[in-house]
Amino acid sequence: MAQMQGRRYIKAFLKGFFVAVPVTVTFLDRVACIARVEGASMQPSLNPGDKQVSDVVLLNHWSIRNYEVQRGDIVSLVSPRNPKQKIIKRVIALEGDVIKTISYKTKYVKVPDGHMWVEGDHRGHSFDSNAFGPVSLGLLHARATHILWPPEHWQKLPAKLPPERQPLQKERE
Template structure:
């Protein structure tokens, strides 16, 4: 009987020590590398949740790839909502800092994206709360880049950056000339 109690204590100690190693490692991975998130709503249809309310896509959000705020036009990103800091939203990057964009209902018809900001939009324009509602988004709110759809299994795929032709910037920041200063 005493042998069994010693045996149980040994496994309990192993479990506790493993737990105290696993938790910090898991927290570090989720904080620095990547985590999964369920995409809800219709704002990213047809790219994400193409079936509507019947199922939700689950995506892998790569935190490591955005650590230096390196994103490109067409990336699907997760950001902290500028209107509700308790919420994260997933949208497509349409324009980068310095780009000129024609908006879809924002207070100004044309906007130059300020330094340190992005212009994000949902793919389903009529059903999206995005930069057309709240303007350019600070890079500091960037949380991760969606790199893969991991659920449902029938939709397993890598997410490639793409922008609809009608939403491309009018002039991107790398094409600036001296004439742009007049705009």
């Protein structure tokens, strides 16, 4: 009898496991996940000042499913230089916008269709569009919406564009 109970328990566990794993994987892939942000490129918005503590953010995949981002959003994307790495940057300009670059090979860039211009908040400490140019929207991974950890950093991440980084010409609002 005890052996029968054990088998029933294992069978129920396996059924639950084989349902829960695909549901969880699908959720993490399509809806949202969390990620730890490392480095100084997004300071002071993320990882402000403290080198020992990395912010943990909520990455919303669902909100960018149609590549809908706005200027000022903090996004996660596949690095144009290393497809195995994800980077987190702020969207500065969208397709059709003309942007004055900081250290790119040309002083002004018109962002091509299907692309965006991204930069880190910490000027000079960020590997961003000023190094690799406009980024294809196809590399977009998720939008960072909230800081979840550490508790003293808890907040919703607003879409804010530094006034000095406004595009010179905006194609769409």
